[in-house]
Amino acid sequence: MMPERRDFLLKTIKSLGLATAGGLVWGGFIEEGRSAPLILRPPGAAPEKAFLASCIKCGMCVEACPYDALALAKPGDNKPVGTPYFIPRDNPCRMCKDIPCVPACPTGSLDKALVSDKVENGEIKLNIDLARMGLAVIDRETCIAYSGIQCDACYRACPLMDKAVTVEYMRNVRTGKHAMLAPVVHSKACTGCGMCEKACVTKKASIFVLPLKIAMGESSERYVKGWDERDEDRLKDVPEKVTTETPRSEKKPVDYLNEDVF
């Protein structure tokens, strides 16, 4: 082999090696910073994965927000650097009617389609009530309303009062002669704005917003609520015949159920 060619090859291999090493460190850093499951995004944010791919960290949404509710993550915030988020207890989303943060986004990471009603005569009608930034959950053990003390701070603070938070009358079993007026969150309406979390009177908020993925469970689509007529509609797209193949399902139920009994 000619010496120059060998030299060239060696140099290329060396560069490739360095690039791989650099790539690994770099990639590791990104992976590290990406694991922030508790982050709350502005209204209309695309699902996290698509959001991270498209957000270019320009801060236009942050600048558009008249309440300074949004911030761009700094290194050390333990959130994907440069991407927008909000902390409800400090500064919740006020659910502006015109949602200024969404149209400001140049990349569509904040997607108008996710916060607008069906297009009517070519015009998009923004509707902040469709936002799903997260879901408020209540810790019944610290919420004072659940202890029988009257408090409806979150109920009153909620921009979707009586839809996202309702107050349920319950019998106070402890005293036996009082009522409890307890707040309940409804996931169909709650936008996750966090006004309730901000308003909560306990030392650490007893109602707080979590990202949907974390706050919500998921039941199989086959659990149909028989008392809800339309609930069966969900089965439309579910294939009728599904057999789950596991080592167990090969045996007869009588056999595998009794397997370890004797």
Add this chain to the structure above:
Amino acid sequence: MKKYKYLIARRITQSTVLFLFFAGNAFGWKILRGNLSSAKVFDVISLSDPFAVLQSFSAGASVTKDALFGAFIIFLFYAVLGGRVFCGWVCPINMITDAANKLRNYFQLDEVWKSWDIRRSIRYWAMGLSVVLSMILGVAAFEWISPIGMLHRGVIYGIGPGWAFVLTVFFFDLFAVKNGFCGHLCPLGGFYSLAGRFGFLRIGYDRDKCTSCMKCVDICPEKQVLHMVGRQSGAVISGECINCGRCVEVCDDDAVNFSNIYSKYIYK
């Protein structure tokens, strides 16, 4: 004063851009809003960083028309103007690395120990790696670690521990590699080197006037582009020239000047 004409002009444009972005957020001025990743001029024209958009695209994002158009304008601007005008005249990190270089010269560090020698082509590897990593990880990879974004966003929205990234660049340039970050590593610099390769603005060199004092080569942060100095007249053709004009102002013999791609000095 003549010796610093372009340097002063550069510092003024760099800080003006930075200040206008800052004022956009802090006082709601409409001249420039957003940041170097994506901005709006007078709330009308949108501009985006073409390299960031390219990475976003590789990451699998569906790029909007707005962002694409903005990226196209910026790309066109630097492609036509030429070279790394962005690096020399807009990028805030340039002030940091220039400061490191100044200190380096002041303490004559290059005489104390030999600068670590790394290749200037790393920037192209880093550029390729940015795109590949974006594809694999599904995020704009360079934007996650870019000290440019860190510093720029930092000035506009508060920086926090982002200083660490900027300081790393400063110390890297001061102690490890001369012109280390901008001259060797930065993938955005690599991107603009390629983009501006055929641009209009060039540095022209006249061998007949040159006295071979080599002041221009000494001051140039991208020395390799001035390889013709002392040999033959010509112009800088490499896109790696950041068009800072330092060579022009330090030349006492008027042998180096801003020129254009059509000038007689362009040799093939």
